[in-house]
Amino acid sequence: MLTKEYIKELKNNGNGAIGDLVKEYRDSSSLTFILENLGQLPKDFDGSFLLDLLGHKNSTVRLWAVKTIGKLGNEEYLPLLKQTALNDNDTNVRREAVSSIGRMRTKKGQTILTEILQDNDPKIVCQAIRGLLVFKGDNEVDNSLKQLLNHENEMVRTVIYKEYFAEKKDKNSQPHTESYDYLKNVVVNADTIETMRLLKDESIHLTFTSPPYYNARDYSIYPSYKAYLEFLANVFREVHRITKEGRFLIVNTSPIIIPRISRAHSSKRYPIPFDIHPYLMEMGWEFIDDIVWMKPEASVKNRIGGFQQHRKPLAYKPNSVTEYLMVYRKSTDKLLDWNIRQYDWQTVQDSKVPEGYETTNVWKIDPCFDKVHSAVFPVELCKRVIQYYSYKGDLVFDPFAGSGTVGKTAKKLGRYFFLTEKDKTYFDYMKSKKSKEMFDTIETKFLTLDEFKETIK
Ligand SMILES: C[S@@+](CC[C@H](N)C(=O)[O-])C[C@H]1O[C@@H](n2cnc3c(N)ncnc32)[C@H](O)[C@@H]1O
Numbered sequence: 001m002l003t004k005e006y007i008k009e010l011k012n013n014g015n016g017a018i019g020d021l022v023k024e025y026r027d028s029s030s031l032t033f034i035l036e037n038l039g040q041l042p043k044d045f046d047g048s049f050l051l052d053l054l055g056h057k058n059s060t061v062r063l064w065a066v067k068t069i070g071k072l073g074n075e076e077y078l079p080l081l082k083q084t085a086l087n088d089n090d091t092n093v094r095r096e097a098v099s100s101i102g103r104m105r106t107k108k109g110q111t112i113l114t115e116i117l118q119d120n121d122p123k124i125v126c127q128a129i130r131g132l133l134v135f136k137g138d139n140e141v142d143n144s145l146k147q148l149l150n151h152e153n154e155m156v157r158t159v160i161y162k163e164y165f166a167e168k169k170d171k172n173s174q175p176h177t178e179s180y181d182y183l184k185n186v187v188v189n190a191d192t193i194e195t196m197r198l199l200k201d202e203s204i205h206l207t208f209t210s211p212p213y214y215n216a217r218d219y220s221i222y223p224s225y226k227a228y229l230e231f232l233a234n235v236f237r238e239v240h241r242i243t244k245e246g247r248f249l250i251v252n253t254s255p256i257i258i259p260r261i262s263r264a265h266s267s268k269r270y271p272i273p274f275d276i277h278p279y280l281m282e283m284g285w286e287f288i289d290d291i292v293w294m295k296p297e298a299s300v301k302n303r304i305g306g307f308q309q310h311r312k313p314l315a316y317k318p319n320s321v322t323e324y325l326m327v328y329r330k331s332t333d334k335l336l337d338w339n340i341r342q343y344d345w346q347t348v349q350d351s352k353v354p355e356g357y358e359t360t361n362v363w364k365i366d367p368c369f370d371k372v373h374s375a376v377f378p379v380e381l382c383k384r385v386i387q388y389y390s391y392k393g394d395l396v397f398d399p400f401a402g403s404g405t406v407g408k409t410a411k412k413l414g415r416y417f418f419l420t421e422k423d424k425t426y427f428d429y430m431k432s433k434k435s436k437e438m439f440d441t442i443e444t445k446f447l448t449l450d451e452f453k454e455t456i457k
Contacts, residue, residue, distance in 0.1 A: 002030060007037045011045070019049035028058035035064035040071075047072045051080060059090040066093060070100025075108055082112045085124070095127050102131020110135055114144050122153035129159055136163070162333035176244055176342040179203060179395035182455045184416040187407065189427035190449035192399035192420040196238040198456060203242045204418060205394035208385045208406050210252040210377060211235070214270055225270055233279040235399055240283055242397075246332040246339045248389045249285060251276065252293070252377070254323035273324040285328035291361045293323045293381060299367050325363075325385070343391050350414070351391040358384060372429045373403040382409035390415055404430040407444075 002025065010017040022034060031053065041047075053065035066084055069077050078101065085097035098116055101109045109131070116128040129148070135141040148160045174180070183203060188195050214228045215221055222228035239249055253272045260267040281287060303317040340348065368378040382405050390396055392414040398406035401419035403426060410417040421427045431446045447455065 002033060004037045007034055008039070011038060012042060016046050019046060022049050022053070028056070028061050031056070031058075031061045032064055035061070035068055038068060038071075041068070045072065047074070047077075051077075054080060054084055059088075059093055062088065062090065062093045063096050066096045066100055070096070070103050073104055075104065075106055078104070078106075078108055078112060082115075085112075085116055086119075091121060091123060094121070094124055098124055098127040098131060102127070102134065105134055110138075110141065114141070117144060117148065122156055125151070125153070125156055126159065129156070133163065158333070166333045173202065174200075176339070177347070177391070177393065179205065179416065180456075183395055183418045185407075185411065185418075185443045186445045186447060186452070186455075187401065187404065187419045187421065187427065187430055188447050188449060188452045189422070189424060190420060190452070191422050193234055193238055195420045195449060195452065196235075196242055196399070198453060199242045201241055202244045203395070204397040205244055205247050206250075206386070206390040206415075207239050207243065207248070207397045207399065208250045208252075208382065208389075209398045209400050210375065210402075211400050213253070213256045213375070214272065215258060225275075229275055229279065232276055233283070236276075236280055236285070237283050239397070239399065240285060240330060243330045245330060246334050246336065247330055248288070249280075249328045249330070250291075250385050250389065251280075251326045251328070252323060252381075253326070254320065273326055277326065280326075280328055284331045286331045287326075288329050289327040289361060291325035291327060291363060293325055294362055294364045295321050295323075295367050297321055325381075327389075347391055347393060353387050357388070368405075370403055373426055376403045377405040379405060379409055382406050383413065386410055386413050386415060401430070402426055 007018070007021075010021055018034070018038070022031065025031060025034065035053075047069060050065045050069050053061055054069075056062050056065065062084070066081065069081060081097045081101050085094050085101065088094045088097065098113070101112055101116075113128045113131045117125055117132075119125050119128070125148075129145060132141050132145060136145075142164070145160060146164050148156050149165065151157050151160070180200070180203060183199070211232055214225060222231060236249065236251075243249065251273075253276065255269055255271045255273070258268050258270070277287070297319055300319050300321050302319060304319050307316050343351070363381070363384065365378050365380050368376050370376040386396060386406075386409055390410075393416070395416045395418055396406060396410040397418045398404075399420050401407065401421040404419055404421075407417035407419045407430075419430075421430065427446070445455075
């Protein structure tokens with residue numbers, strides 16, 4: 001009977017015993033079982049039977065054969081591993097062969113890995129890079145790898161950039177968890193781009209915002225859709241500059257509809273989230289997630305009425321009950337763990353997301369209606385975003401503050417806020433007694449642009 005114990009016994013019993021066993025059991029699952037359970041191999045292990053298995057029809061057997069050859073660390077097998085790395089028809093087997101070559105850490109292996117850098121499959125190239133990075137500092141290796149900076153594949157480019165070209169941070173820049181006092185709990189009544197231009201690089205931890213919808217309300221009139229998208233691109237380029245390394249931007253938008261001008265024309269729908277996305281990617285935001293905010297059907301405009309009468313295909317217009325929360329991270333070569341490690345133990349404990357958090361990307365939340373502002377965030381929506389994407393003591397920014405829901409919620413959750421709002425009516429609304437109480441009368445500063453300029457001098 002084939003058992004783990006039996007395999008172990010044969011393995012240590014001297015040369016050839018496993019080879020004989022393999023001859024006896026030719027079916028794929030037995031072969032896989034034997035190879036999987038070989039574990040560490042003794043120095044004098046005879047692996048010649050493995051060469052035959054490199055041509056086995058089952059890819060899992062071939063994968064384990066390659067893995068086992070790698071464990072032998074015998075340079076004699078390098079040409080065969082190279083052949084498998086270049087020619088096997090299964091990517092995982094090829095990848096494993098590259099990994100086995102790398103694990104040998106020999107000069108000959110280094111030469112083969114350098115050749116493999118020309119492979120068409122980026123996964124194979126990345127595996128070869130991994131093997132070569134063991135020799136980082138060797139001129140030949142460094143030169144071959146640096147040449148991949150302009151590689152066609154983005155993963156390859158990112159790895160090379162991180163290894164050889166990433167800038168070392170200026171030691172004098174502000175610690176990651178801190179923010180400037182002149183930005184804490186401040187609302188500025190001005191154009192957001194003009195205000196952001198006054199801020200230093202890497203000033204804020206999180207941005208959550210809902211931009212003005214293209215020509216959908218009085219406060220958002222633009223000469224063309226292109227001009228509107230370019231305006232947003234300029235806003236998010238500045239947000240990118242003032243965002244700290246590896247931190248998040250969450251943009252709430254949805255496709256909008258501009259009504260027809262007469263019955264002789266049709267209405268036009270603009271897919272805002274999809275059109276802003278390429279701009280954001282291009283300027284250095286990394287796409288992380290798409291969260292769908294779902295509202296009850298009764299709360300949205302009825303578009304399906306006409307169709308319900310006639311049921312004519314092509315004229316189907318579903319009620320839009322969703323909006324998007326597109327989640328982006330400022331591109332960096334640092335992992336999220338790096339961001340988290342910047343906080344002390346107590347802050348990490350205090351910021352833990354409480355039980356009852358949402359586990360899916362569909363957030364069912366009722367919309368909120370306000371007498372003064374026509375498009376306010378529900379507090380629950382802000383609460384989730386702030387809790388899931390920031391730590392206590394962080395600075396949260398909303399460039400399009402409106403009634404200030406992001407600010408009020410950030411404050412309640414132990415974060416600081418910085419808001420810009422162009423419209424005096426909404427600025428005054430935030431400042432008004434009722435709203436101000438929610439903000440906290442003592443601490444919040446409501447400033448004009450000139451007053452703000454004074455505070456940051
Ligand atoms: C969709 S609303 C945001 C509502 C907000 N989320 C809330 O909870 O009340 C967009 C806001 O952006 C403001 N806005 C538009 N263009 C602006 C600009 N260039 N700078 C600053 N604010 C602007 C509008 O006046 C409007 O109040």
